[in-house]
Amino acid sequence: MSGVVQGFTVIFIVIAVGYALGRTGVLGPEAQQVLSRLVFFVLTPALLFNSLATTDLSVIFSPTLVIAGGSALLVxxxxxxxxxxxLHREIPEATIGALSSSYVNSANLGIPIAIFVLDDASFVAPLLLFQIMIYSPLALTALDLTALRGGKGRITLRDTVVAPSTNPIVLGGVAGLILSVTGVTLPHAVLEPISMLGDASVPGALLAFGLSLTGVTVLRKGESPRRDVALASVLKMVVQPLLVFALAYFVFDERGHSLFAQVVIAALPTAQNVLVYASRYQRGVVLARDTALVTTVASIPAIALIALLLA
Structure with a gap:
């Protein structure tokens, strides 16, 4: 539990700094939007590129990839x-809600939890790859095709093909994967600035999340889609861990520490990246914000319960 507390403490401190920046107004009224766009267009693509370009893919292609990825897609x-x-929601809101209900905070919280609680960061790597290379492109393509069209008419096959190739997050992940597969190594002078930008992605997303909480009341009646948040939160914190347990235990015959690790990772809260995506497309922003906060708070007792039952 000390590892859980340590991981969450880091998260809450950075979010609190973002909230304080918003309250004082030192970054201006458009700070949250500007920072979210910076994270979306520059920092996250750099993080994905650097992470995949320097990752040994043999560690990633394991049963964990199927368990974590399959459960996230199903949820x-x-x-x-x-x-x-x-709920009769439009496709962009339904897409943001789907991400809120299943997109795990595998980077800025998953890695600390994997290190402090599981003693092995490799448990997070397969899920991280899945979310980067499969889940994000699918969701972002849907958002590109629906949220940005503005009444342009029906979606064509060309739209579906072109949309992923114009998304910076997808491009960053694909470029990094190509380098990893081919074994090409870029010069240090090129990788170092990309790495520096990527390192700023996680704190940038957390600061943007803190800024988004300024002057708002979470789950405010008439503003927050409470039913959507409740549905997403229950799916994320209850259904996804149970589904992962069932897949790992009954299908892949996992036991002991491996089973415990799979379920703990599934019980991590919604990633702040979802709020960044929602802010980029200006759809489902309150849903993403409130679900991220609710699941972050709920994940502490959830992981404690899992540790009590399975550790």
Missing amino acids: GLIYFVLARTV
Whole structure:
């Protein structure tokens, strides 16, 4: 539990700094939007490029990739279907909600938790790759095709093909993966500035999240889509860990520390990246913000319970 507390303490301190910056107004009224765009267009692509270009892919392609990736896709799909059929939400809001219900905070919280609690950061790597190379491109393509069209008519095959190739996050991940597969190593003078920019992605996203909390009341009646937040939060903190447990235990016959690690990773909260995406497309921003905060608070007792039952 000391590792859990340490990981969450780091997160809350940086978010608090962002909130203080927003309260004092030292960065100006557009700080959250500008910082979110910086994270989306520059910092996160640099992080993904550097991470994948320097990652040994043999560590990533493991049962964890199937368990974590398959469960995230299924939970996201469940939310999307319910949002469209029961809550009657438009595709962009349903897409942001699907991400909120299943996109794990695998970088800025997952890595510390993996180190302090699981003693092995490799448990996070497969999920990180899945979210970078599969989940994000799928969701961002859907948002590119629906949230940015502004009444341009029906979506064509060309739109579907072109959209991923114009998204900076997808491009950064693909470029890094190509270097990793081919074994090409860039000069240190080129990789170092990319690494520096990538290192700023996680604190940048957390600061943007803190800024977004300024002057707002979480779950405010009439502003927050409470039913959407409740659905996303329950799927993220209850359904996803249970689904991962079922897949790992009954399908892949995992036991002991490996099973414990899989379920702990699944119980991590919604990533702040989802708020960055929502801010970029200006759809589902309150949903992403409130779900991230609710699941971050809920994940502390959730991981404690998992440790009690499985550790």
